[in-house]
Amino acid sequence: MPLARRQFLRSAATVAVVALMGETRARPAGADRLGFSAVPATLRDAVTVPPxxxxxxxxxxxxxxxxxxxxPAFAPDASNSAADQAVQAGMHHDGMHFLPLDGSADRGLLVMNHEYTDEQLLHPDGARPMTAVKAQKSLHAMGVSVIEIALTPAGWRQVLPSRFARRIHGQTPIRIAGPASGSPLMRTAGDPAGERVAGTFANCAMGVTPWGTYLTCEENFHVYFGAPKMSPTPAQRRYGLGADAWVDYWRVDERFDIAKHPNESNRFGWVVEIDPFDPASMPVKRTALGRKHQESATCTLTRDGRLAIYMGDDSNFEYVYKFVSRDKVRPGNDAAARAANRDLLDEGTLHVARFDADGRGQWLALRHGHGGIDAASGFASQAEVLIHARQAADIVGATRMDRPEWIAVDPASGAVHVALTHNSLRGQPGMPPVDAANPRAGNIFGGILRWREDAGDAASNGFAWDHFVLAGDPAVPGSGARYPNAEADAFGCPDGLHFDSAGLLWIQTDMSGSAIGKGPMAALGNNQMLCADPTSGRIKRFLVGPGGCEITGCALTPDCRSLFVNIQHPGETRADGSGSPNSAWPDGTLPGSARPRSATVVVRRRDGGIVGT
Structure with a gap:
């Protein structure tokens, strides 16, 4: 039967993982656990927080x-060199996590992704013409930052310099591990062994392992590859290759020309594991988790102590995945535990979800030789199953979803929530029809779907599911919006999800810059962050961002008194960055007065209390 709207039995495994990741302080109980005053929807070019x-x-x-x-300091005219950018904060901050140092809530490492670049802002003369120097700077502006921060009487500050500080970017050496390492489809002229790759980029959502490593997810890697008069193969087309590149590296860097180097793109779209505590360690692409437009790598423990990782594939009509490790996690989150679990993510089973109309669902294993995934269907090995995980999921009959993005596990109930941000193509001519899990044609608002694993065990093959939210403005005719509580604040296009240690769900939105404040989105204001109490169904708007931005990345200190949020691409009016910015945040007051800059913001109560209460 569909997942009931009730408090589920506490999942001890999930609570254990949350404790390992740092958030431990309980919030006060009560009928309304959301003690802050909701902020109104607004189009102000500022960060708006509650009184x-x-x-x-x-x-x-x-x-x-x-x-x-x-x-090197930031140059407001964008004249920083590629070498400067390699040791500076990248563009378009996304998923992140706070890792305490010495168990402290006042000092730790903040690790975050940098998803993509706005070439118009990155270079003094804009995106055109593309040059080798510009391509190098652009590659350095993506990847991951590791910074050390500390709470001082004047607020949070970076520790400068720090022995932990590190930038991992589009040219950092990275090892390829797991079943696809060394596969013929991973070999290139520059790497005949198929075991090393230059860089990680298009880094979106993330995860954190129980042993304290950071998992960064390579999402829209396809937009950086191209070729003159390109005719993509069916396998390349399945991953979006062949459309116009956002950034035409291929004109100045041959490895991005997929006509000359067709395997290079196979080396992206993976989950990459990073040890933030060891700046000398080499990041590792974990191919056992499958290749996709990777969004989220949310970790939880199975009942017998193995690791389960939930993942989305952020494209229209793509799938929800789960990886379950073969071996058990060695306890701890110190250097010894990181060494003991070094290879744990290289062996296990990747599954894809089928959501049935009766509210039940199944995890379908993607294993070579099973379920029709074999040589007859075009898969010569398990490596090829993982490199072409989308095609393998097609064969086993998984459910095509409305852009699955972040996934979060409720520490109080064990219920797993996934943001389905939107899919305007759903039900259109020639496109997949509506179904129980994706019930709205022309779905512009998105929603949040949730499930509970059978027996409360993340290793289970079956689950029960329902919709937590069908987002949108209820006042718009035909919106199909449905909230769990009549007093819930309306929002559109949920993207980021994060549960805190008390089981409150933080929801972040990503309406397109071209749609914000217009048409059916007119009453929803700028992109925002809301806080939901799954028990009562109450949802309150906590923060609204500046013009054109996406709100993403959510992390709290262990005492829940500091909340870190990323403001991505303020001023963006078109997804390709070609429009004139409508914001100068955070340095200017009017559009055009300063280059808008993505940034991490820390939100605190003025009285030092717990955030959200």
């Missing part, structure tokens, strides 16, 4: 990362 709260800009694009001897 009694303050928002501090902490780490904007171009800030020094804190690597000793390499701390």
């Amino acid at each position: 009694g709260y303050e928002a501090q800009v902490l780490y904007p694009w171009g800030s020094p990362t804190g690597i000793a001897g390499a701390m």
Whole structure:
């Protein structure tokens, strides 16, 4: 039967993972656990927070990362060199996590993704013409930042320099591990063994392992590859290759020309594991988790102590996945535990979800030789199953979803929530029809679907599911919006999801810059962050961002008194960055007065209390 709207039995495994990741302080109980005053929907070009709260800009694009001897300041005219950008904050901050140092809530590592670049803002003369120097700077502006931060009487500050500070970017050496390592489809002229790759980019949502490593997800990698008069193969087309590239690296860097190097794109679209505590360690692409437009790598423990990782594939009509490790997790989150679990993500089973109309669902294994995935269907090995995970999921009959993005596990109930951000093509001529899990044609508003694993065990093959939210403005005729509580604040296009240690769900939105404040989105204001109590169904708007931005990335300190949020691409009016910015946040007051800069913001109560209460 469909997942009931009730408090589920506590999942001890999920609670254990949350404790390992750092958030441990309980919130006060009560009928309304959302004690803040909701902020109104607004189109203000500012960060709006509730009364009694303050928002501090902490780490904007171009800030020094804190690597000793390499701390160039941000140049407002974008004249920083590619070498500068390699040791500065990247563009378009996304998923992140706070990792305490020495168990402290006041000092730790903040690790975050940098998803993509706005070439118009990145270079003094804009995107055209593309040059080798511009391509190098652009590759350096993506990837991951590791910074050290500390709470001072004046607020949160970076520790400069820091022995932990690090930038991992589009040219950092990275090892390829797991079943696809060394596969013929991973070999290139520059890497005949298929075991090393230059860089990670298009880094979106993330995860954190129980042993304290960071998982960054490579999402829209396809937009950086191209070729003159390209005719993509069916396998390349299935991953979006062949459309016009957002950034035409291929004109100046041959490895991005997929006519000359067709295997290079196979080396992207993976989950990459990083040890933030060891700046000398090499990141690793974990191919056992499958290749896709990777969104989220949310970790939880199975009842017998293995690791389950939930993942979305953020494209229209793509799938929800789960990886279950073969071996058990060695307990701890120190250096010894990281060493003991070093290879744990290289062996296990990747599954894809089927959501049935009766509210039940099944996890379908993607294993070579099973379920029709074999040589007859075009898969010569398990490596090829993982490299072409989308095609394998097609064969087993998984459910095509409305852009699955972030996934979060409720520590109080064990219920798993996935953001389905939107899919305007659903039910259109020639496109997949509506179904129980994706019930709206022309779905522009998105929603949040949730499930509970059978027996409360993340290793189960079956689950029960329902919709937590069908988002949108209920006042718009035909919106199909449905909220769990009549007093819920309306929103559109949910993207980021994060449960805190008390089981409150933080929801972040990503309406397109071209749609914000217009048409059916007119009453929803700028993109925002809301807080939901799954028990009561109450949802309150907590934060609204500046013009054109996406709100993404959510992390709290262990005492839940500081909340870190990323403001991505403020001023963006078109997805390709070609429009004139409609914001100058955080440095200017009017559009055009300063280059808008993505930035990490820290939100605190002025009285030092727990955020959200």
